[in-house]
Amino acid sequence: MQISxxxxxYKREKLLARAVKSxxxxxxxxxxxxxxxxxxxxxLSPADWQxxxxxxxxxxxxxxxxxxxxxxxxxxxxxxxxxLDDDDYMLPGAYETLLSRARxxxxxxxxxxxxxxxxxEEFVDEVRPxxxxxxxxxxxxxxxxxxxxxxxxxxxxxxxxxxxxxxxTTQDTELFxxxxxxxxxxxxxxxxCKILLGNTDxxxxxxxxxxxxxxxxxxxxxxxxxxxxxxxxxFKDVSDPWVRxxxxxxxxxxxxxxxxxxxxxxxxxxxxxMMVISLAGVVRWRFWRAVLGR
Amino acid sequence: MQEGEQILITAVIPTYKREVWLARSVNSILEQGxxxxxxxxxxxxxxxxxLAEAPWQxxxxxxxLTTYRVERCVARNLGAALSQxxxxxxLDDDDYLLPGAYSxxxxxxxxxxxxxxxxxxxxVDDNGRQIGDTMLPWVRxxxxxxxxxxxxxxxxxxxxxxxxxxxxxxxxxEMLVQQDTELLQRxxxxxxxxxxxxxxxxxxxxxxxxxxxxxxRSDKMGDMKKEKAFIMxxxxxxxxxxxxxxxxxxxxxxxxRYYLGSAxxxxxxxxxxxxxxxxxxxxxxxxRGLLFPIFWAGLRGKS
Numbered sequence: 001m002q003i004s005x006x007x008x009x010y011k012r013e014k015l016l017a018r019a020v021k022s023x024x025x026x027x028x029x030x031x032x033x034x035x036x037x038x039x040x041x042x043x044l045s046p047a048d049w050q051x052x053x054x055x056x057x058x059x060x061x062x063x064x065x066x067x068x069x070x071x072x073x074x075x076x077x078x079x080x081x082x083x084l085d086d087d088d089y090m091l092p093g094a095y096e097t098l099l100s101r102a103r104x105x106x107x108x109x110x111x112x113x114x115x116x117x118x119x120x121e122e123f124v125d126e127v128r129p130x131x132x133x134x135x136x137x138x139x140x141x142x143x144x145x146x147x148x149x150x151x152x153x154x155x156x157x158x159x160x161x162x163x164x165x166x167x168x169t170t171q172d173t174e175l176f177x178x179x180x181x182x183x184x185x186x187x188x189x190x191x192x193c194k195i196l197l198g199n200t201d202x203x204x205x206x207x208x209x210x211x212x213x214x215x216x217x218x219x220x221x222x223x224x225x226x227x228x229x230x231x232x233x234x235f236k237d238v239s240d241p242w243v244r245x246x247x248x249x250x251x252x253x254x255x256x257x258x259x260x261x262x263x264x265x266x267x268x269x270x271x272x273x274m275m276v277i278s279l280a281g282v283v284r285w286r287f288w289r290a291v292l293g294r
Numbered sequence: 295m296q297e298g299e300q301i302l303i304t305a306v307i308p309t310y311k312r313e314v315w316l317a318r319s320v321n322s323i324l325e326q327g328x329x330x331x332x333x334x335x336x337x338x339x340x341x342x343x344x345l346a347e348a349p350w351q352x353x354x355x356x357x358x359l360t361t362y363r364v365e366r367c368v369a370r371n372l373g374a375a376l377s378q379x380x381x382x383x384x385l386d387d388d389d390y391l392l393p394g395a396y397s398x399x400x401x402x403x404x405x406x407x408x409x410x411x412x413x414x415x416x417x418v419d420d421n422g423r424q425i426g427d428t429m430l431p432w433v434r435x436x437x438x439x440x441x442x443x444x445x446x447x448x449x450x451x452x453x454x455x456x457x458x459x460x461x462x463x464x465x466x467x468e469m470l471v472q473q474d475t476e477l478l479q480r481x482x483x484x485x486x487x488x489x490x491x492x493x494x495x496x497x498x499x500x501x502x503x504x505x506x507x508x509x510x511r512s513d514k515m516g517d518m519k520k521e522k523a524f525i526m527x528x529x530x531x532x533x534x535x536x537x538x539x540x541x542x543x544x545x546x547x548x549x550x551r552y553y554l555g556s557a558x559x560x561x562x563x564x565x566x567x568x569x570x571x572x573x574x575x576x577x578x579x580x581x582r583g584l585l586f587p588i589f590w591a592g593l594r595g596k597s
Contacts, residue, residue, distance in 0.1 A: 037375075058376055059376070060375045060376055061376075061377065061378050063374075063375050063460055064460065067371070067374075067375045067460065067464065068375060070368070070371055070372070070375065070464075071371070071372045071375035071376060073368075074338075074361050074364050074368045074369065074371070074372035075359060075360070075361055075372065076362075077342075077362055158364060158365075158368065161467040161468055162368065162467060164463075165460070165463045165464055166463050223525065225563065225565070261527075263571070264571075265567040265568060265570050265571035265574075266567070266568075266571070268567050269565070269567040269568070272567075
């Protein structure tokens, strides 16, 4: 078994059917399976995709998406895992492209390009992330839609511990940040999936928590013993001064928050991190623009 | 399994190539006298190979899931995610319940609404002979400080409220051993712990070589468990809350020692600021114990 696709779903059966079918129709020289984790607490109504032998459906009892996905990950058999949302879908040839790139490079994580669609399924934008290698620094500042266009080695995901259930949104970013810390990332130059944007009312995601969760994510990363070392290593592969500036900004924000909540020592250690990171950036204009948030 | 009539207990048993013991363990649960509306048993077979056929597998209350060599915590979290019960019971495949265990635990849990309810247990050898004394329960209420100080309550003798289990964030998969105590640490912040004095389970002990448990890592894990508690934002507040409920000077001393130990570890790793903040908390905790000899005994590790 080469690929396990995990789709956690919550009361969106029409979209789910499209997502599952987009995977089942992939033409690729490999075995794959689709694990649908239905977190609605109610059984799905019967559909033809459920008859496919490559599909397994499990019912979790409204235990939040991270738990549901961890359950799917635990039962996955494939060498690589692919985590898809129920409202997004893969384009034909996606698995072929990603898998051949993964085999070629033996990377822990391969990601491709993706397109955004709005509520009426109209094209909004195409995103072409180009970063590869050690991408911890980039993953720390922004990459919200990261799981859908990616194949990751199952072993790597399990080694970093799977999803952290403390995160009710931005859990993908948080997981992939830890994967980026653990391994090598390779990019594949093709659009592999379409991601639905803006359908927040029908979603199970707690969008209003996004800002808090982003902060929590950074606190968790900054709290890592090896954070500074990872960042410095990462800047060898990602030399953009803008990224450096954004991270310095995050460090300052974290120092202020910690100072306010009385964690004075933590606040000092953030300022130390900030100084180490900014050393190599001070002469660059783009760095200062990022620090100032422009 | 539908919603509506809620299942009371979900037992989760992760297993790895120990089918003889497993059958005894599953049967001990099925014989507790709970019907299919009240009980489900989720066996997570982590060997990746199908289990040999056994009579217990045809019981409608039993469900077998297969995983492919994941850690025990991942297997347990999987069982919990697919569970329906109001309470979760995590049993190991070589331990087993005694008759009447569930009814005792359930009575106590329902009466008190505790998040974690546990009972007494015996340690037994491979032939089922008891080793040593019965392990009797002795603490209730807010137990965070005690859990941090090393109170170990095995999951196999405990019913844990499902909602609290998820709120606390499941088993921590980084913990390779001492997972139960680390979970207790997080759950004890959410509510009270209760006990029943009846003996509810037999724990097989002694043989570790067939187990997937990484015993070699256990010393590191003890420190990791403490660090995980120290970085909880509510840590100091919760410790004081526990001591406000019942002051234990020897535990206070022990915690001060742990904080100082953590400070020393951080100093070694050149994390001076964290070390300083640990010392600060150690001093704050020590202030209310300085005059008591038993505090100093705890601090020196002689309690």
